[in-house]
Amino acid sequence: MATTSPTELRAGQQATGRVRIAALLQRQGALIALVLLVLFGALRYEGFLGGYNITEVLRYNSMFGLIALGMTFVIMTGGIDLSVGGVAALASVLAALLSPYGMLPAVVVPVLAGLLVGLLNGVVIARLAIPPFITTLATLLAARGMALILANNASVSVDSGAGFASISLGSVFSIPLPDGAFNVTIPLLVLLVAYALGSLALNYTRFGRHVLAVGGNEEAARLMGLPVARIKISVYAINGALAALAGVILAALTFTGLPTEGLGWELSAIAAVVVGGTLLTGGMGSVGATLVGVLLLGLIFNILNFENGRGVVSLSAYWQSVIRGVFLLVVIILQNRLAGRRQ
Amino acid sequence: MSEPLLRMEHISKAFPGVIALSDAHLSIAPGEAHALVGQNGAGKSTMIKVLTGVYRRDSGTIIFDGRAVDFHSPQQAQANGVSTIYQEVNLVPFRSVAENIFMGREPRRWGLIDWRRMNADAAALLQRFGVDTDVTQPLLNLNIAIQQMVAIARAVSFKSKLVVMDEPTSSLDEREVATLFDVIRQLKADGVAVLFISHRLDELYAICDRVTIMRDGQTVDERQLSAISQLELVARMLGKELGxxxxxxxxxxxxxxxxxxxxxxxxxxxxxxxxxxxxxxxxxxxxxxxxxxxxxxxxxxxxxxxxxxxxxxxxxxxxxxxxxxxxxxxxxxxxxIGFCSEDRKAEGIIPFMSVRENLTLAALPALARSGIVSRERQQQLVERFIKRLGIKTSGPEQKVRELSGGNQQKVLLARWLCLNPxxxxxxxxxxxxxxxxxxxxxxxxxxxxxxxxxxxxxxxxxxxxxxxxxxxxxxxxxxxxxxxxxxxxxxxxxxxxxxxxxxxxxxxxxxxxxxx
Known part of the structure; x- marks a missing residue:
């Protein structure tokens, strides 16, 4: 009997080459857009590539970067976490309230609180099989409410004398650039360390690979014997802790615990993750791409500010929402078409 | 026959309202390819699920490899030498071939995944089946047959003694089936038994040694395939005597x-x-x-x-x-044209809606004037069909889920008849x-x-x-x-x-x- 050799069977793979190119474009698309945006800014605006601007953009966006990192893992399992804004607000209030007692409690306690909210999310989602959307909507409301109660419905000032404030002021080291020095601030350092660890976890640990497996085909992951529930609980817990860390940075940057801040942060984070190229349906994604997504969305805002500074046109800050929204829609449509072609 | 590798005896399993298995048997020798056949609802998949620990049996014994076993999960079954290849390839499409084979058992060094070793091991494993492919590419780049081989390679890498294949050929073309059969022959040569489920009789005769025939939750026959004609096999499956x-x-x-x-x-x-x-x-x-x-x-x-x-x-x-x-x-x-699908619950009735709503769902456009549905005409129509088809219901407003299966089917028929097909x-x-x-x-x-x-x-x-x-x-x-x-x-x-x-x-x- 003449049977087919597997090499012949491989011929069928060629047809999917286009998918691979498209996937590459999709993943690198955000990076290409980021490079173009930076070039545009550098040519058009004075001081865009200056040390001051770079420092500020990176410091401010470190908060979104942390949340988007956690959100990347959540989305890679096929889930979603809407509670991050509330958790960040709660953490900022806790940090401000605890700031008189020194750096350590003002950082550790809020992060633990965020971890707890995340654990609650994860347990409810994984063990009780409640959809993530509903679960985290509920904890968003609860965390926000708790922040308002603790803050007595007002902003809470950070004790500037007790060391906590140095988080925002401190610079680990500086690189002299035109228009001021580029400072590697503590928030930026935290962000970089978090992304390095996140990337390592995703690519070189079982946990990271299993996160992708759960999002790619949960039933298969279960049949392969992976601890699906534990993996899900872990990603929500991590995301809660990272959102709280963002809240701590918020308090340090503004010298205030802000119970009403963080509105829409979950959406910004989701947008950054998706724009970076992580599939909203789970199973495929990259940590580095999320960082690109965060910077891309952050630069849109930055460029809007510069544009207004030129005084030719005056675009309200709300335009950034419109631009981000349209951008996100385009990316999701592209993703959907790619996914459709794979079927 | 030598001592069987697997002996399932007096297996019974009931679900609420249904007896899925009653006193069923299955026996497989080491290194044989064994066919399991039966009509829909005969109990084949329940039998497999009982074996692999998806379901707990109500009674009966399972002897595998010389000792009584009682698997609680597919993972436990796999760890003990029983692997299952599912009809739909149950792997993770976006992950690489190597990852899919070693998922959950990734080789590590210093706590981090040792990609080089994993890829080398995966390539070596696939080579055994004559599959030469880049193990670092995502699974979805491969055609279904190779994906199937990856699933088998994964199963075999657990040192399986029995590989259960649940309709593995349903999405393969003829060339791919031939390749799969080569792999099955390789497994047999290595002393691995295969339990093969397929509705394609020609395939069973091409690759299997013996067959177990099930009907209505019972084992009705067990034969050498060479000793039973296809016609007789079909007759046994359907429970009919020839003539x-x-x-x-x-x-x-x-x-x-x-x-x-x-x-x-x-x-x-x-x-x-x-x-x-x-x-x-x-x-x-x-x-x-x-x-x-x-x-x-x-x-x-x-x-x-x-x-x-x-x-x-x-x-x-x-x-x-x-x-x-x-x-x-x-x-x-x-x-x-009207089409009453086989699966009433999934594709037909809307259980929490009333008889009236279910019955007129497709006819609403015809019942409406300028977009407003006339309740009166709807009522008339519903009452006419309840009478005409003899639907037993307390009234048009009764929820459809409260009706018997036969009456639900009548409601569905009426839904189509409203449209005068x-x-x-x-x-x-x-x-x-x-x-x-x-x-x-x-x-x-x-x-x-x-x-x-x-x-x-x-x-x-x-x-x-x-x-x-x-x-x-x-x-x-x-x-x-x-x-x-x-x-x-x-x-x-x-x-x-x-x-x-x-x-x-x-x-x-x-x-x-x-x-x-």
């Missing part, structure tokens, strides 16, 4: 008085992937055409193709003499319906045909086909293999066609199949 009296008189059909009228539907050379490979069906006005075939022969696929629910690769559909191109079910409905496709119209209601549904079908409605009736119950059809079309592996006019309909003829294809040379065969 059994044809008319049982237990169904509600009465076919006297049908005169052949003009052809209503004509479908020729329908092709779709591997599921349909040249199916021909025609139905006349007022005619009941039975569509017969084993599970997986393509009966439902034919119905869905005609109804516009699935696109076809090739073939022609004519409705009332005009070429029809149904891009979606709405096109088919407009042309006067010319052709009704019924997929297993009496499945899961108690005997009394079954007869009522059957006589209703009969009555509707008497009023000129064309009916295409898919059924796995052979009496329903022999007694309820003016003509029977038999499908096998996606092909029309026989068309039996009323005088030639018999259980034996239908079973023979299911088993072998056209036993008698048939006119349908030649014409349409050579078309590209």
């Amino acid at each position: 059994e009296v044809q008319r049982s008189g237990q169904t509600g059909f009465d076919l006297s008085g049908y005169q052949a009228e003009q052809t209503l539907l004509e479908a020729r050379g329908l092709r779709r992937g591997r599921a349909l490979q040249g199916a021909d069906v025609s139905v006349g006005a007022g005619e009941i055409v039975g569509l017969a075939g084993l599970l997986g022969a393509g009966r439902t696929e034919v119905a869905r193709a005609i109804f516009g629910a699935d696109p076809i690769d090739a073939g022609e559909i004519r409705m009332a003499g005009r070429t029809a191109q149904f891009r979606a079910p709405s096109d088919a409905i407009r042309a006067g 010319r052709l009704l496709i019924l997929d297993e119209p009496t499945r899961g319906i108690d005997v009394g209601a079954k007869g009522e549904i059957q006589s209703l079908i009969n009555e509707l045909a008497g009023q000129g409605l064309g009916v295409l009736m898919i059924s796995s119950e052979i009496e329903e086909l022999t007694e309820g059809s003016h003509r029977v079309v038999v499908l096998r592996d996606g092909r029309t293999v026989a068309e039996l006019p009323h005088a030639e309909i018999s259980q034996d003829a239908i079973m023979a066609a299911m088993a072998h294809g056209a036993e008698t040379p048939d006119t349908v065969q030649g014409e349409a199949h050579d078309q590209p």
Whole structure:
């Protein structure tokens, strides 16, 4: 009997080459857009590539970067976490309230609180099989409410004398650039360390690979014997802790615990993750791409500010929402078409 | 036979309202390929799930590799040497080939994944089956056959002694099946036993040594495949004796008085992937055409193709003499076709809605004037159909989920009849319906045909086909293999066609199949 050799069977793979190119474009698309945006800014605006601007953009966006990192893992399992804004607000209030007692409690306690909210999310989602959307909507409301109660419905000032404030002021080291020095601030350092660890976890640990497996085909992951529930609980817990860390940075940057801040942060984070190229349906994604997504969305805002500074046109800050929204829609449509072609 | 590798004895399993297995047996020798066959609902998959720890058995013993076992999960079964390859490849599409093989057991160094070793091990493992592929590419880049090999490689890497393959060929083409069979031969040569489930009889005969036949949750026969003919195998599956009296008189059909009228539907050379490979069906006005075939022969696929629910690769559909191109079910409905699907619960009734709402769902546009549905006309329509079909309900506002299966089916029939269809496709119209209601549904079908409605009736119950059809079309592996006019309909003829294809040379065969 003449049977087919597997090499012949491989011929069928060629047809999917286009998918691979498209996937590459999709993943690198955000990076290409980021490079173009930076070039545009550098040519058009004075001081865009200056040390001051770079420092500020990176410091401010470190908060979104942390949340988007956690959100990347959540989305890679096929889930979603809407509670991050509330958790960040709660953490900022806790940090401000605890700031008189020194750096350590003002950082550790809020992060633990965020971890707890995340654990609650994860347990409810994984063990009780409640959809993530509903679960985290509920904890968003609860965390926000708790922040308002603790803050007595007002902003809470950070004790500037007790060391906590140095988080925002401190610079680990500086690189002299035109228009001021580029400072590697503590928030930026935290962000970089978090992304390095996140990337390592995703690519070189079982946990990271299993996160992708759960999002790619949960039933298969279960049949392969992976601890699906534990993996899900872990990603929500991590995301809660990272959102709280963002809240701590918020308090340090503004010298205030802000119970009403963080509105829409979950959406910004989701947008950054998706724009970076992580599939909203789970199973495929990259940590580095999320960082690109965060910077891309952050630069849109930055460029809007510069544009207004030129005084030719005056675009309200709300335009950034419109631009981000349209951008996100385009990316999701592209993703959907790619996914459709794979079927 | 030497001491069997697996012995499942006196296995029983009941679900609420259903006895899935009662005193079933299965015995497999080391290194043999063993076929497990049976109709839908015979208990094959329950048997496998009991073996692999998905279900707990109510009673019975399982001896595997010389000791009594009681697996609590597929993982535990796998760790003990029983791996399962599922019908749909159960791997993670976006992950690499190597990752899919070693998922959960990734080799590590210093706590981090050792990619180099994982890739090398995966490549070596696949090489054993003659598969030479880049193990770092995502699984979705590979065709289904190679994906299947990856699943098998994963299974074998657990040092399996028994690999259960649940319809592994259903999405493979013939070349791919040949490659899979090479792998199965390799496994057998290595002393690994294979439990093979497939509805394609030719495949069973090509690769398997012995067969266990199940029906109604029981093991009805266990044979060497070389000692049982395909026809006998089919007869055992269906629970019929060859040459059994044809008319049982237990169904509600009465076919006297049908005169052949003009052809209503004509479908020729329908092709779709591997599921349909040249199916021909025609139905006349007022005619009941039975569509017969084993599970997986393509009966439902034919119905869905005609109804516009699935696109076809090739073939022609004519409705009332005009070429029809149904891009979606709405096109088919407009042309006067109705389709009661097999799975009432998933695709038909909306359980929490009332009889009235369920019944008039499809007719709402017709009942509305400028977008507003007239409650009065809706009410009249509903009451008329409740009376006409004898739907047993406390009233139009009763929730459909509270009705019996037979009455739910009547509501569905009424939903289509509201639209005055010319052709009704019924997929297993009496499945899961108690005997009394079954007869009522059957006589209703009969009555509707008497009023000129064309009916295409898919059924796995052979009496329903022999007694309820003016003509029977038999499908096998996606092909029309026989068309039996009323005088030639018999259980034996239908079973023979299911088993072998056209036993008698048939006119349908030649014409349409050579078309590209």
